[in-house]
Amino acid sequence: MLLYAAFLLSPTLIQGPLLLFTGLMIVVITFSSVELALYLLILSTLLSPEITFGGASKAEVAAGLVNTNESRGLTVRLDDIMLTLICFTWMFRMAIQNQLGIIKYTPINQAAWYYWLACAFTTLIAFFAGKVGLYGLFFVVKYLEYFVLFYIVVNHLHDEAIIKRFLIMMIFTCLIASLIGILQIPGGERVSAPFEGSEGEPNTFGGYLMFMFSIVLGIFLHTKDTKQRLLLLTCLLTILVPFVFTESRSSYLSFIVSMVFFLFFSQRKTLLIVCFLGGIALAPIVLPQNVINRVMFTFNQAEQEGQLAVGNLKVDTSTTERLRAWEDVMTKNFPQNPIFGVGITGGKFLDAQYPRVLLETGIVGMVLFVWFLRRIWVLLRKSSASLKDPVLRGVALGALCGYAGLLVHAIGANTFIIVRIMEPFMIILGLVLAMRLLEQEKSNDEKKQAERQAKIDAKHELALQENALKA
Structure with a gap:
């Protein structure tokens, strides 16, 4: 919570430690309880901050220079990170438990x-x-x-x-x-x-x-x-x-x-x-x-x-x-x-x-x-x-x-x-x-x-x- 509050006050300074700490916590939680990890993911879907890497400046956007997807930069939110880590941790967990072959069939x-x-x-x-x-x-x-x-x-x-x-x-x-x-x-x-x-x-x-x-x-x-x-x-x-x-x-x-x-x-x-x-x-x-x-x-x-x-x-x-x-x-x-x-x-x-x-x-x-x-x-x-x-x-x-x-x-x-x-x-x-x-x-x-x-x-x-x- 302290890291999250610090991010709101100074996002540029704290974004590295926040991402690292969040990632480690998500991996631990997903290994221990997939249900709890999904609860946190649901909460973060609409209630998480975003960080933008690269992309065009506001002046370039105003000038109409943004005409490709990549020129808009990469926007990363906490739920993006959580989704990625939860999915890969879940697949890793299923693999070491030899359960990847029993995934249910869906329509x-x-x-x-x-x-x-x-x-x-x-x-x-x-x-x-x-x-x-x-x-x-x-x-x-x-x-x-x-x-x-x-x-x-x-x-x-x-x-x-x-x-x-x-x-x-x-x-x-x-x-x-x-x-x-x-x-x-x-x-x-x-x-x-x-x-x-x-x-x-x-x-x-x-x-x-x-x-x-x-x-x-x-x-x-x-x-x-x-x-x-x-x-x-x-x-x-x-x-x-x-x-x-x-x-x-x-x-x-x-x-x-x-x-x-x-x-x-x-x-x-x-x-x-x-x-x-x-x-x-x-x-x-x-x-x-x-x-x-x-x-x-x-x-x-x-x-x-x-x-x-x-x-x-x-x-x-x-x-x-x-x-x-x-x-x-x-x-x-x-x-x-x-x-x-x-x-x-x-x-x-x-x-x-x-x-x-x-x-x-x-x-x-x-x-x-x-x-x-x-x-x-x-x-x-x-x-x-x-x-x-x-x-x-x-x-x-x-x-x-x-x-x-x-x-x-x-x-x-x-x-x-x-x-x-x-x-x-x-x-x-x-x-x-x-x-x-x-x-x-x-x-x-x-x-x-x-x-x-x-x-x-x-x-x-x-x-x-x-x-x-x-x-």
Whole structure:
């Protein structure tokens, strides 16, 4: 704690000792208790400081010289370090215990690993060709860590109570981050995640809050206890306030999509429709003017050179840049390397997931990425329909609808790369699958028990019949 406090006061001076001490502690904790290490990782996801190595200066950014991923430098957060050390320590621990071969099969195994191999393959080719530096390899390792984190959760959670404790920890972390976000509102700036330095990322924070709001809403819709519902309603309102003040249009759109999918898949449609209609009616009264201006700015920005027109409407310069980035990838960059792409971070910086995947991994990587996304959708859809525990079924429904929102959020952000979205997402995905596997194991055990009992009863009945015949 002293090192952490010292970092907040003097980050440059203390960052070396802090990183070393943190790393050693994480290794020790992971070896002794994977569960405790995951608790700390969940807390650090939104509540950890960041350190940036290299990259362009603010003057270079303002001058428009930042046009590649590497020119933005390498930003390292405490949760990045924890994720890396936990994953590699877990794999080392499994190896020395000869347990690497008993990792559970999951429905996303093949898609996840094939997509990661495509990323690794194209990046290594670009690396040896001198087109990608170590920065790209760091990203490839980060992708691997997301998948390993998912496997850690699935393979180490074998108890319903533990699964629910992890869920409580995730909601608690979200509430702390939300309260810190609320404290930022009087400053007048867009709300972003805690400890993000001088330049926050409201779009990232908005995507995270949208997903966690969906999780809590899913639980709320499946909970019958009045006290729990009031508590969950308080959580929803607490998350919603900073979400609105992120002023992230991608997040707003993803939120709408998530709510639409709740209407499709939830059994509480009447309640949802009433709430949505009430929200729409109150929005013009409740929403602050700066939020309304932010949304309307998309189409009513003062005319500037280079603005694109969508129909009869001209969109703002920020949206124009994103649309032009998509156009450049499809018409200029992608045709130059259509099969395997330019490697991770080998192209210009794109703040949009889908064109970035296409640019960096080509048509091969894009197909595998879509396959991976589809397998996640199928997993969540089946889980939301099959889980028996009402709380976890609500989590699965919330994850499904929140995932639909993230798919839209990825149009204007690198959603499935960002650690502050992917860590919670992969943990939730692991919790849902762990509970599903646990219920399947219980069901199989009950069937086996019933079969054994049936055999015993049959033998007993046969013995009674034989005794009757003898008599």
